[in-house]
Amino acid sequence: MKSYKILDNKDTRSGFGVGLLQAGQADERVVALTADLKGSVKMDSFAKAFPDRFYECGIAEANMIDVAAGLATAGKIPFAGTFANFATARVYDQIRQCVAYSNKNVKICASHAGVTLGEDGATHQTLEDIGLMKMLPGMTVIVPCDYQQNIQATVAAAKHVGPTYLRFGRPKRPVFTTPDMEFVIGKAQLLNEGKDVSIFATGHLVWEALVACEKLEERGISAEVINIHTIKPLDVEAIIKSVMKTGCAVTAEEHQLNGGLFDSVAQAVIRHNPVPMEAVAVMDEWGQSGTPDELLKAYHLDSDSIVGAVLKAIVRK
C-alpha cells in the first residue's frame, strides 16, 4: 500500500485556527464569532489580528448563530465557532430558519465533536451532528481528517458560497496529509488503491482506516481507502467507482450509525451498485468519560474494529 507517515501529532481544531487566520488575511469580509470558547476553538490568533472583525457573543449560542446570519445578509463571511453540540443541537432551529432555509453564507464551525473529545463525557460528545446538518437542504457538511486538512478545509469553506458545516475535534491525533494534497469540497480523496474492499472513512477515523489497511495487507487483503471529507455533497461517482471494483464496503465514522456517513454512502450504493456493506460507527449509544484512545476502542471505532468489519464484509461478497 501507499505509505503514510505520522508527520506530527496535532489537534484538528488548531488547523481551524490557522485556516481561519489565513482566510481572514485573504478576504476582509471574513468575520468570526464565538460563544465564550475563543481559546478552545482556536480563534485567538484571528481575534488578535482582526479585533474589529471578531465578535465575542458570550454563552448565548442562539443569538450568535442569528447574528452571524445577519452579518452574512450584509455581505460578510461569518465563521461562528463553538463546541459541536452547542453549534448544532442547541441551535438547530436558528440554523434551520436563518442559515439553511434563508441560504446565508454562514460557516458553522464545530469543534470537540465525537467521542474523542474524551474526558468531558457524553453531554459534550456530539455524535448526531452530521445527521442534523446533512438533513438541511443546501447545507454543505465537511469533516476534515487531520490538522493539515482542516487548514485547507477552512480556507476552502471561506471561498465556498453557501451554508457550511465544518466539523472537527479536540485531541491531538496523527497528522498525515500534506499541503500538496489537493482539497476540493465535494471531491473524495483516494488515499490508497485496493481491490478487495472499499473503506470509506471520515474525520479522525481516516487515520484508523489507514492503520487498518496496513493490518489487512499483512493478511493478504488489499483495501482501498477513501477519505470522505465532504459528507454533503457526497462524491457519489468516486464511491460507486470504488465499489464496482472491490465489491464490498466498510464505512468508518466517529458518529452515530443513524444519520452519519454510513447512511449517506449506503444511499448511494443501494441506488447505483448494491454491494455488501458494514459499518464502524457508534451503535445507538451514549458516550462517556475516558481518553480518546480508550473510547475509540470501547466504542469499536479503532483500526482493529475496521479490520473486523472488513472481514465481515468480504465474507458476504
Added chain:
Amino acid sequence: MNVNELNSVAMQVRRDVLRMINGAGSGHPGGSLSCTDYIVSLYFSEMNVNPEKFTMKGENEDVFYLSNGHVCPALYSVLARRGYYPVSELATLRKFGSRLQGHPSISHGLPGIRMASGSLGQGLSVAIGHALAKKLDGDKSIVYTLHGDGELQEGQIWEAAMFAAAKNVDNLISAVDYNHLQIDGRVEQVVSLGDLKAKWESFGWIVLECNGNNISEILTTLKKAKSMLFNGKPVMILLHTTMGFGVDFMLDDCKWHGTALNDEQLSAALKQLPETLGDY
C-alpha cells in the same frame, strides 16, 4: 408624506390585509392590523429605502426585519404599495407557487425580504448582525425590527437584548407591537412580561413609548428615536396597540390572532375601511 396621506395608505393596507387573508382562507389578521400604522410610518416616511433596486445587502439604506413573521400580510401590502413589486401579486398570498409565502421567506425571491421569519425570537439577533456589519462598513444607515409582545417570551430575545447593549449596537431601532394578546389569550395570563419598559432599560436600552395606532405619535417617536442613535445604546419603542385595530368587531380579541375572515365578515369589515389607493 403628511399624516393624512399616511393614514390613507394605512387604510388601504388594512383593506389589503383582510382581503388577502380572506382570499387565502387562512392567516393572521389581528396582529397584521395592530402593526399596520408602524410599518406604514417606516416605509412611507421614516426609512430611507430603495424599492426599485432591492439588494440583500441594503448598502447605504435602512433595513427592516419583521421578527414576528406571521403578521407578514401587513408587510407584504406595504412593500407592494411602496413599489417593491406589483400590488396585483398580493392576491397570491399563501397560494402554491407564490412569492408571498405564509411566513416570510427569501427562497422565493420576494423583493424586500432579507430573512425568513416565523419561528419566533430570532429577528433581533439577525438585525444586530446586520447593524454590526453596517458599522464595519462605515454605513450610517439604520436597522429596524418589529416584534410581537408574546414573542418576548422567547429566551433568545433577551440574549440579543443583552448582547446589543453590551456591544453598543446603537444603529438599531426595535419595536414591540404591544397589543397584549397571543394565541392562548392575554399575554398577562399566558406568561406576563411584567414591567416591560423597566426590563428593556435594565438591559441597557433606551426605551420610548407611544400609541402605536396613531401615526402622528409614531412619527414623533421615531424622530426622537433617530435623534438618540449613535450614542452607545440601542433604542426600543413600545408600541401600545390594539389587536384588530380598524375593525370594530375584531378589536382586542385573540380569536383574530390566526383566523381568516369569511366573506360576510370581510364585507362588514371593508365597510369600515374605505378604499383609498385602489384595491389590487
